[in-house]
Amino acid sequence: MERIQDSKQAGMAHSDTTDAGPRTPMTMIQALRSAMDVMLERDPNVVIFGQDVGYFGGVFRCTEGLQKKYGTSRVFDAPISEGGIVGAAVGMGAYGLRPVVEIQFADYFYPASDQIVSEAARLRYRSAGDFTTPMTIRMPCGGGIYGGQTHSQSPEALFTHVCGLRTVMPSNPYDAKGLLIASIENNDPVIFLEPKRLYNGPFDGHHDKPVVPWSKHPLGEVPEGYYTVPLTSAATYREGKELTVLTYGTMVFVSEAAANETGIDAEIIDLRSIWPLDLDAIVRSVKKTGRCVVVHEATKTSGFGAELVSIVQEHCFYHLEAPIERVAGWDTPYPHANEWAYFPGPGRVGAAFKRAMEK
Amino acid sequence: MTEYDPLRLHVPEPTGRPGCATDFSYLHVSPAGAVRRPPVDTDPRATSDLAYELIRVLDEEGNAVGPWAPEISRETLRLGMKAMMKTRIFDARMLIAQRQKKLSFYMLSLGEEAIGSAHAIALEEGDMCFPTYRQQSLLMARNYSMVDMICQLLSNEHDPMKGRQLPVMYSVKAKGFFTISGNLATQYIQAVGWGMASAIKGDTRIASAWIGDGATAESDFNTALTFAHVYRAPVILNVVNNQWAISTFQAIAGGEHTTFAARGVGSGIASLRVDGNDFLAVYAASRWAAERARRGLGPTLIEWVTYRAGPHSTSDDPSKYRPADDWTHFPLGDPIARLKKHLINLGAWSDQEHDEVHKALEAEVAAAQKEAESYGTLIDGRIPSAATMFEDVYEEMPEHLRRQRQELGV
DSSP: OOBOOOHHHHSSSOOOOTTSOOEEEOOHHHHHHHHHHHHHHHOTTEEEEETTOSSSOOTTOTTTTHHHHHOTTTEEEOOSOHHHHHHHHHHHHHHTOEEEEEOSSGGGOGGGHIIIIIIITTHHHHTTTSSOOOOEEEEEEOOSSSOGGGSOOOOHHHHHTSTTOEEEOOOSHHHHHHHHHHHHHOSSOEEEEEEGGGSSSOOOSOTTSOOOOGGGSGGGEEESSOOOOOTTOOEEEEOOSSEEEEEOTTHHHHHHHHHHHHTOOEEEEEOSEEESOOHHHHHHHHHHHSOEEEEEEEESTTSHHHHHHHHHHHHHGGGOSSOOEEEEEOSSOOOSTTHHHHSOOHHHHHHHHHHHHHO | OOSSOOOOOOOOOOSOBTTBOOOGGGSOOOOTTOSOOOOTTOOGGGGTTTTTSOBOOBOTTSOBOSTTOOOOOHHHHHHHHHHHHHHHHHHHHHHHHHHTTSSSOOOOOTTOHHHHHHHHHHSOTTOEEEOOTTOHHHHHHTTOOHHHHHHHHHTOTTOTTTTOSOTTOOOBGGGTBOOOOSSTTHHHHHHHHHHHHHHHHTOOOOEEEEEETGGGGSHHHHHHHHHHHHTTOSEEEEEEEOSEETTEEGGGGTTTTSOSHHHHHHTTOEEEEEETTOHHHHHHHHHHHHHHHHTTSOOEEEEEEOOOOSOSSTTOOGGGTSOTTHHHHOTTOOHHHHHHHHHHHHTSOOHHHHHHHHHHHHHHHHHHHHHHHTTOOTTTTOOOOGGGGGTTSSSSOOHHHHHHHHHHTO
């Protein structure tokens, strides 16, 4: 039940960070900003735009200072039009740029659906490689901030269902920076979901307790320079022997709290890249523990957890000693006042651990 | 009790329907040569009259008149003539091939050949068009291989799109022709983004966005206008108003008692309404807009007024919803006949040469078709291998697609 303290181990695979500069404590916001700063510096084709991201630096301040440093033709404000932001990025990507655009909240991406699903995701395919459009679409996601039904959604399953997209969700500053750099450098369109409840600390679902800052967490130590976390590897966030937790984003820390509180030796796999995913990491762990709990914050029905359950059933059925458990948000819109009744906290996750152990 | 009569929903109707001739007086037509030509650095607000008038150069006698009459060599005019003729002959031949079931589907550009032909000639190498499915004349004017086009239409082993797209959804980066989507209007804002990228990089390439009157109702059209204006993008925003979107008349798209060009003025964009069947007017307006874009003076919206002479596609029968002979009464005539008259006036063309060129082009198209069919057709089963279905979804094939390909056994 030893928690992995070192991100070099936590990240099962990542680029050599020996040249990435000294490590500095960073919040996830600072780590994301650092990733964009590094890439704006390294690659003149990287441009950043979105609502409020220019002069002001974004409503979550992820792009603060970047316009001043790189100028208005590299970092600039966009009209309130998600379809326009992504549509323009498709054209820029086709020109040869690497746009990094921000959708202010994941809840607002819907007007951009046609440009994401029918255009960005399929440009390479439909033109047989004549045109491609590398781009990274950043969007803060998830609840726990009293955002109500329009500032709390986790729409990852809507993207994993689309052929040609990569869907990524970091759970900590170290991964956030390395994954964002890898996303920007990737030639496929990447949906980069940022769990906003993790921006300032590893939130474990205990909303009534004081916030733990990233400076108190080893994965808040982030190299100042260039490094990547590949889009092909999950991380074993916590090693364990009794059951495997397949999760990502905020639920990594909720699952950790559940393991500590139930005393169940859970192995927590942080997918990081939700799709395409690291199948080997999942299969290796489930075959080892023989039990599996799938956890995500998004609504349950047709959520990505259903896909994970199916994958485990397909690849590990004869190694399973108990039915696979699934913990997710209820199938309701994200409520405002009843946020904590909705949020799948450590109590619900721990109860699922126990059910998986009892059978 | 109320002093008001009950409200009634207004649903626009065309003036003509099957059995009832169209009254084309709904279409405002300015006399050739009557509309002023402002300098390219004009204030967008000062173009508002041009968004309601109709820029025309060729008069009834085939003479080039007025301030928009362009400086254009006879040789270029002859090239344009041949591009238009080739487009029409190609379309006719592909329609027959579709009726013979060699292709699953086809879309004619009959009556609209001047727009793409003259526009392509007015642009520079390196500029990028973001077309719809009815701009094959852009490719003809840029001399793209007809064999490659027909291989795409046949979805055969040589199809550059690997059989993934419906016929006519070409993609030819080398000829400045962006991959056609099929989802309407999406390319409009992409063109603006492409033009913005050229400005970000400090290049001098410009984008040319294409849309039909029907799809201007999509939000991407309005978004594109906003972005083009906000960032002063080097882009030409073309609206091909061919009066019909499948069976819906242009008034249903918002063209009643206004023009599509007027949308541009309201967005702060210089806007022109142009006779799309007048090769010289198309060339002149395209040059004006291209010059404006390339000098960093901003976008131009151009409404090309024309008429979709054929069906929407081979799946459509327009005699069900409009008079069958409507095109013959369309006040702007046939673009090929009009340029022919002008060239003959110039002494740069003749009826005899016309016939000879026509025959030569027919032979060229027939030869291209023969060669393309030698590489297979959808019916004879010589199509791209099923393994190619799994390629290009991502840059590198991920594990799950490798497994699925193995499952299919290819």
